[in-house]
Amino acid sequence: MTHKRYRRKTYWNQPTMGWWERLYLPEILRGLGITSWVFFRNMGKWMTGRKGALTTYYPEERRRDYARHNRGKHVLTQRPDGSPQCIACNMCATVCPAKVIEIEAAFDPDDPAHPKYPARFEIDYSRCVFCGLCVEACPEDAIRMVPEVPNLPSGQRMRMWIGKEELLTWNPQRDVAKPYPPKGAA
Ligand code: SF4
Numbered sequence: 795m796t797h798k799r800y801r802r803k804t805y806w807n808q809p810t811m812g813w814w815e816r817l818y819l820p821e822i823l824r825g826l827g828i829t830s831w832v833f834f835r836n837m838g839k840w841m842t843g844r845k846g847a848l849t850t851y852y853p854e855e856r857r858r859d860y861a862r863h864n865r866g867k868h869v870l871t872q873r874p875d876g877s878p879q880c881i882a883c884n885m886c887a888t889v890c891p892a893k894v895i896e897i898e899a900a901f902d903p904d905d906p907a908h909p910k911y912p913a914r915f916e917i918d919y920s921r922c923v924f925c926g927l928c929v930e931a932c933p934e935d936a937i938r939m940v941p942e943v944p945n946l947p948s949g950q951r952m953r954m955w956i957g958k959e960e961l962l963t964w965n966p967q968r969d970v971a972k973p974y975p976p977k978g979a980a
């Protein structure tokens with residue numbers, strides 16, 4: 795009676811190697827071929843001035859052609875009277891995977907429609923991963939992201955904390971997908 799050799803997979807989609815892969819050297823040569831092809835393709839693009847060949851050397855070089863839906867700077871949207879639309883519910887800070895949003899809620903008894911507001915709203919850009927979850931979680935459309943990235947490189951992390959005042963003035967009207975103030979608003 796013959797027993798079929800059976801190897802348990804370490805993970806569910808672990809590929810099985812054929813004899814060609816088991817020879818090892820052909821696959822090494824194939825990998826070197828792919829690397830060389832990409833190298834010479836990029837070199838050709840660079841020499842002929844075409845796009846897509848090189849990394850941008852930020853911050854010395856700045857890109858201007860961000861994709862329309864690139865997740866860059868955050869903006870805090872404003873009500874027509876200029877106050878932040880944020881109601882300090884803390885949902886963005888709770889969902890943030892990097893825990894970089896800090897909000898200090900305050901109470902305004904003179905504004906019964908929006909009594910709760912953020913006295914302090916700060917984002918630590920040295921740790922933000924630009925995932926956009928804060929924007930998705932906001933129930934008030936009070937935080938958005940515009941395509942441009944913040945101009946914040948610094949050797950000191952504390953300089954990369956951005957506060958409410960700056961977040962309120964980072965060109966919210968430039969989010970053309972969702973113009974602000976909304977159409978028809980006073
Ligand atoms: S983009 Fe992501 S990491 Fe950055 S503040 Fe929003 S939720 Fe946090």
Ligand code: SF4
Nearest residue numbers: 880881883884886932
């Ligand atoms: S930005 Fe939105 S989610 Fe964050 S505290 Fe303000 S209202 Fe809540």
